[in-house]
Amino acid sequence: METQLKRTPLATVHENLGARMMEFGGWWMPVQYSGILEEHKAVRTAAGLFDISHMGELVVSGLGAEAYLNGLFTNDVRLLSPGKGQYSLMLNDNGGVIDDLILYKREDGSFFLIVNASKIEEDFAWMQSRLPADVTLENQSGHWAGLALQGPRAAELLQQMLGAECLLPSRNHLIELQIANGPALLARTGYTGEDGFEWFCPAQVATFWWERILEAGRDLGVTPCGLGARDTLRLEACYPLNGSDLSPTLTPLEAGLAQFVKFEKGDFAGRAALETQRTEGVKKKLSALLMQGKTPPPRPHHPVLHEGKLVAETTSGTLSPTLGLGIALAYLPTDLSVPGTELAVEIRGRPFPAIVAPRPLYRRS
Amino acid sequence: MNVPNDLLYAASHEWLRHEADHATVGITDHAQHELTDVVYVELPAVGAHFEAGAQICVVESVKAASDIYSPAAGTVEAVNEALVSDPALVNTDPYGNGWIFKLRLDSTSSPSSLKTPEEYSELLGQL
Incomplete structure (x- = not known):
């Protein structure tokens, strides 16, 4: 079983650190090191280090790259200046979500995409099938390792490590750094609801950087974190997870992601369906x-009831370590989606009270 | 892993402290370690009767819910209400303050068929 799973350049490091490992989207990944609650708290109060090497890196370049990407994704690529990134969605012709991603513009005609691990091949095939002659598409997922350093002390640590003269990127921006084995990319993005960074470096130096960050961050309380804490953190921040909260039969408008859909920019895949909606x-x-x-903590696929009637099922759910309460996401009928609406989540056959709360459930101070 | 000498054990990783026709039950140090942070314990109803091996309650970590099985036949006569507000007692003190329920054993109940500390340690060694 294990041998058929893909291993990130850091898999052995995780095993040696005593991480609990599990399968995730075809990858052999750490679910936790010291414990989900402790790791979650470290990210909310200090910083946590995650291996995100399983995520995909696609490179799009050429004269027609901007127009091509603008016709494929929902956000407006023309809004990007060099060094800036944006969250975007790739839709099928019905307006359903193929994948959600971050798109960075490195320079004119050169774009760097971070896509979900389980969707790399599907995204690539979809993009390839629509590729014009003046654009090249390259899957560089094997070349890059990814480390996410997330938490209120992340910036302080990176500043220490990279030197006072290094100007850290601002939110949603990317800078390029020259390190051994080639360029590295440092983005100020994340999936935790905290300030934080995503560091993409050549796979051969992943272990070096992982160990160096943990070593340099020890006194600040930097903790290695697994996918367990990544899930509780992103759920408190109400970031959707593709495959759970997003799917080819659900649109970004239904997912509450309308701000990332720019109708005014012109045509894009899935637009007609979204217009109707x-x-x-x-x-x-x-x-x-x-x-x-x-x-009990709600989990995915629990029934959601309103006045005793089934109205939805949860798509994600967990205990919120910050709030000390169960939290979940669900596609509710629009008239019930108003904050304050009283509902129940059925867990093992018993209804437990819940209310609709404003998104996000956690916002950093 | 801690396996106290004065307890009996089920292969499904519950421990049982046998005192005349009463028994106190919890989950083992190994089980709490495997479950990780316990965040919720669904206690059985006092007065309910369970056969040996029957699913009796649920212990939940952040990631997953795990069924707990009654290691002996009997009627629930007490539950550990402290776990409602502090479920992590199952992690921090699995053989003490983290106990889960007490049974009045059926007259036909035979806790002696459970594993001895030596047998349970051997089982853990094989995992």
Whole structure:
């Protein structure tokens, strides 16, 4: 079983650190080191280091790259200046989500995409099938390792490591650094709801940088973190997870991601379907649920009830370590998606009270 | 892993402290370690009767819910209410303050068929 799974350049490092490993999207990944609660807290109060090497890196370049990407994704690529990134979605012709991604513009005609691990091949095939002659598409996922350093002390640590003269990128921006084995990219982005960075470096130097960051960050409380904490952190921040909260049969308008859909920019894949939906209004909306009082943690696929009637099922759910309450996401009928609506989540056959809460469930101070 | 000498063990990683026709039950140090941070314990109903090996309650970590099985046949006569507000006691003190329920054993119940500390340690060695 293990041998068929893909290993990141850091898999052996995780095993040696005593991480609990599991399968995730075809990869052999750490789920936790010291414990999900402790790792979660480290990210909220100091900083945590995650291996995100499983994520895909696609490179799009050429004279027609900007127009090509603008016709494929929902956000407006023309808004990007060199060194800036944006969250965007790649849709099928029905407006359903193939993948959500971050797109960085390195320079004119050169773009760097970070896509979900389980979607690399599918994204590549979809993009390849629409590729014009003046654009090249390259899957560089094997070349890059990714480390995410997330938390209120992340900037301080990186500044120490890179030197006072290094100007750290601002939110959603990317800088390029020359290191051994080639260029590295440092982006101020993340999936935790905290300030933080994503560091992309050649796979051969991943272990060096992982160990160096942990060593340099020891006194600041920097902790290695697994996918378990990544999930509780992103769920508190209400970031959707593709495959759970996003799918080819759900649109970004239903997912509450309308701000990343730019109708005014012109045509893009899935636009016609979204136009119709926008005119008619969405029938369901991805909403945040907050359990009331001590309840079992909600999990994916639990029934959601309103006045005793089944109205939805949860797409994600967990205990929020910050709030000490169960939290979940669910596509609720639009009229029930208003914050304050009283609902119940059925766990092992018993209904437990929940209310619709404003998104996000956690916002850093 | 800590395997106290004065307890009996089920292969499904519950421990049982046998005192005349009563028994106190919890999960082993190995089990709490495998489960990781316990964040919720669904206690059984006092007065309910369970056969040996029946699913009796649920212990949940952040990641997953795990069924707990009754190591002997009997009627629940007490549950550890402290776990409602502090489920992590199952992690920090699995054989003491992290106990989960007490049974009044059926007259036909035979906890002696459970594993001895030596047998349970041997089982852990094979995992």
